[in-house]
Amino acid sequence: MRYIEPHGHMVSRTTDDYRDMAAAGCAAVCEPAFWAGYDRGSVHGFHDYFCQLTDYEPKRAAKFGLPHFCWLCINPKESEDVKLASEVIAIIPQFLERPNVLGIGEIGLNKNSRNEMKVLEMHVDLAARTNQLILVHTPHLEDKLKGTRLILDVLKADQRIRPERCIIDHVEEHTVQMVLDAGFWAGMTLYPESKCTAARAVDMVEMYSRERIWMNSACDWGVSVPLAVPYAALEMRRRGYSAEAIDKLIYQNPAQFLGQTPKFKLA
Amino acid sequence: MTRQQVLDLYFIEARAKLIDLGAFLDRVERAAGEEDFRMTAFRAALGELSQGETSKARRVLLSFSDPTTEPIPAATTKAACGAWPGTK
Ligand SMILES: [Zn+2]
Numbered sequence: 001m002r003y004i005e006p007h008g009h010m011v012s013r014t015t016d017d018y019r020d021m022a023a024a025g026c027a028a029v030c031e032p033a034f035w036a037g038y039d040r041g042s043v044h045g046f047h048d049y050f051c052q053l054t055d056y057e058p059k060r061a062a063k064f065g066l067p068h069f070c071w072l073c074i075n076p077k078e079s080e081d082v083k084l085a086s087e088v089i090a091i092i093p094q095f096l097e098r099p100n101v102l103g104i105g106e107i108g109l110n111k112n113s114r115n116e117m118k119v120l121e122m123h124v125d126l127a128a129r130t131n132q133l134i135l136v137h138t139p140h141l142e143d144k145l146k147g148t149r150l151i152l153d154v155l156k157a158d159q160r161i162r163p164e165r166c167i168i169d170h171v172e173e174h175t176v177q178m179v180l181d182a183g184f185w186a187g188m189t190l191y192p193e194s195k196c197t198a199a200r201a202v203d204m205v206e207m208y209s210r211e212r213i214w215m216n217s218a219c220d221w222g223v224s225v226p227l228a229v230p231y232a233a234l235e236m237r238r239r240g241y242s243a244e245a246i247d248k249l250i251y252q253n254p255a256q257f258l259g260q261t262p263k264f265k266l267a
Numbered sequence: 268m269t270r271q272q273v274l275d276l277y278f279i280e281a282r283a284k285l286i287d288l289g290a291f292l293d294r295v296e297r298a299a300g301e302e303d304f305r306m307t308a309f310r311a312a313l314g315e316l317s318q319g320e321t322s323k324a325r326r327v328l329l330s331f332s333d334p335t336t337e338p339i340p341a342a343t344t345k346a347a348c349g350a351w352p353g354t355k
Contacts, residue, residue: 035345080342111342112333141347145332173325174332199277200324238276239268 001025001243003229003250006258007106007135007169007187007216009034010057010068011049017219017226022064024230027251027266029061030069030258032106032135035077037221043087046074050091054098067267069258071105071135072096079110079119089122096130102261103127105135106169109147112139120154128160133261135187138170140194148175152182165260169216172196176208185257189218190228198232202239205249214254308350330354 002025010018010031021029031053040046053070061068072095074088095101107123109116127134136155139147151168155161168179169187172195179186188204189195196204201215217228225231229250236246258264268276295306308331315326333351 077345110345111347112338113342114338114340116342117338139347141349142331142333142351143347145329146335149336150338172328173322174328203324240272 001230001233001250002027002247003233004214004254004258005029005217005226005229006167006214006254007032007189007218008226009218009220010061011052012037012221013219013226015060015063018061018064018066021226022066024227026066026230028067028069028258028264030071030102030254031057032071032137033073033075034106034220035075039078039081043084043091046088047091050095054095054100058100065267067100067265069100069102069264071103072101073104073107073123074119075106076108076110076116076120076137076139079116080113082115082118085119085122089119089126092126093130096132099263102258102264103133103135105133106137107134108137108151108169109139110137110143112143112147112150117150117154120151121158124154124158124161128158133258134161134166136166136168138168138175140170144170144172145174148178152178152184155184156182164212167214167257170195170218171204173200173204176204176213180209180212185212185214188213188215190215190232191218191224193223198228198235201232202235210245210248211253212257213249214257215250304352304354305348305350308354311354 005021005026008029008031010029033053050072058068072092074085079085104123104127107120109120136151138144138151148168155166163183167185167187170189171179171186176186188201190198190201205213215229215232217224217226219226233246233250255266312327312330315330316323331350
């Protein structure tokens with residue numbers, strides 16, 4: 001079995017996790033920029049983080065033959081401070097040419113505030129100006145429905161944005177349809193409590209679409225499972241899916257979306 | 268999968284979750300003090316399970332969701348609590 005982990009925050013995982021993922025058939029890991037669990041104090045903190053994502057982390061993954069890619073942004077959780085966000089967005093272009101950078105992400109909303117909206121629009125503008133792919137984080141729990149609607153409104157309002165080049169992540173049963181209907185890709189995050197289980201993810205594939213959809217572990221420093229994607233593949237096998245159908249969801253679909261940037265090369 | 272195959276695969280797991288849910292409600296009701304909006308939302312969501320033919324998971328999620336459409340003035344917390352305080 002081969003699979004792509006399209007969303008994993010590997011800086012907060014151990015090297016053992018890289019080894020386990022490689023052993024389970026991981027062919028590439030993609031790491032969106034994320035909140036550190038505390039607010040970084042200045043733009044310098046983000047500069048160092050972007051260096052980690054584009055230099056150190058690919059080397060750590062390469063020890064296990066695993067290509068490592070990343071997405072850059074200031075996370076929605078830190079977007080209430082518009083001045084800091086502007087400073088961070090201003091340094092992103094100097095990293096965009098680095099070989100493992102796939103695009104702008106994970107941008108989006110957290111509490112659906114006015115400042116978060118402003119910073120989202122600034123990121124969308126940056127992605128449009130620099131022709132980058134976009135990876136969008138949708139809010140948690142009770143905030144997801146409203147946030148997903150607001151995010152889709154922002155993306156649809158910018159005529160430069162092509163929906164097939166944006167993935168809206170962390171969809172659940174109440175948001176997946178509107179994302180797919182608008183022409184975007186949808187990501188399903190396999191979290192034990194706050195997002196969706198493997199069984200629900202496979203249900204959504206059966207009920208809504210086998211196209212323009214992927215699954216990810218979004219493993220980070222919280223309760224999460226780095227091998228969630230291969231476990232979901234096992235769930236599909238339990239339901240009698242063919243190896244080809246499983247491969248499509250966990251390898252071919254992410255490869256198709258990510259392959260829209262020439263930087264995404266598999267070994 | 269046939270309905271029988273679905274039951275064979277998932278019945279025991281769903282049964283366990285249902286008992287857990289009952290135990291959770293017992294635990295809340297046994298404890299001293301008042302409930303808050305989260306339990307109001309929880310009971311409303313429970314009602315969705317016994318209504319309608321389809322989309323139960325979707326309707327449970329919708330019933331926990333903030334239905335408003337305007338951005339809030341400012342984020343005063345980073346966390347979500349799982350239910351919308353305005354649930355009646
Ligand atoms: Zn993430």
